[in-house]
Amino acid sequence: MDESHAEDRRLDYIQDYVLRTLQVKHELWKKCVSCEENLRILQDFLDSPGQGSLVVSVTAAGLLQPAAGFTFQSTRTKAVYFLKTRSTALSPGGMREDLVSGDLSYAPLDHLSALVDEVVAPLLCNSRNHTEWPQVVSQDVRHLIHSLKSHVFVVSGQVQGKTLLSLPFGLEGAEKASLETDKR
Incomplete structure (x- = not known):
């Protein structure tokens, strides 16, 4: 040199x-x-x-x-x-x-999955964050976030050589209700 x-x-x-x-x-x-x-x-x-x-x-x-x-x-x-x-x-x-x-x-898909699950979804699906939005927009955002989470979940599984299926839209609320019932 x-x-x-x-x-x-x-x-x-x-x-x-x-x-x-x-x-x-x-x-x-x-x-x-x-x-x-x-x-x-x-x-x-x-x-x-x-x-x-x-x-x-x-x-x-x-x-x-x-x-x-x-x-x-x-x-x-x-x-x-x-x-x-x-x-x-x-x-x-x-x-x-x-x-x-x-x-x-070296594992960008895992990081994307964590980002979507822990930051993007809770932020955009929280109804308190879109109180000024029309109901149609709010529902559309929730559907789009669920679709994003589902796609990332399925692709992560494919990369790992596994078949992973996401939960249908709306079951997150049923899961939370089940947890609250179990606490009683």
Whole structure:
């Protein structure tokens, strides 16, 4: 690695985020950037206005692997992504403003299922949150949320190789009533 790459503060920003988010050791980063191909991918992302995304994933061997975009490999392991907000080369002082970054789950469907079940559905199905809505809109939202939950549930089962069937609409209330009856 030449002197200019060793002192590139933009690479330091990427390095800090990758090490902190993926919780890997500094030696893995050194090994990653010592490979010319990996360094070229990183530099192209930093310097080329046309390259808008960078994904750094942990391989099955435990090494860091940068890629110019989202690949099948990056979605099957722990990974972090960087997206440019503008089509421009990145400057050392503007990394926070010019980049959107985050981590990719290796089980995104499980996370989506939890998000829908624990956040979206309770929020949108709570009648106190739509007191100002017409009754038709309220019912439609409940039906759409139930449909979303059902689809996510069935697809999660298919991914696991299982056949899972969702409960028909309206049985959530029967389940709650059953629990209240049991408490008495």
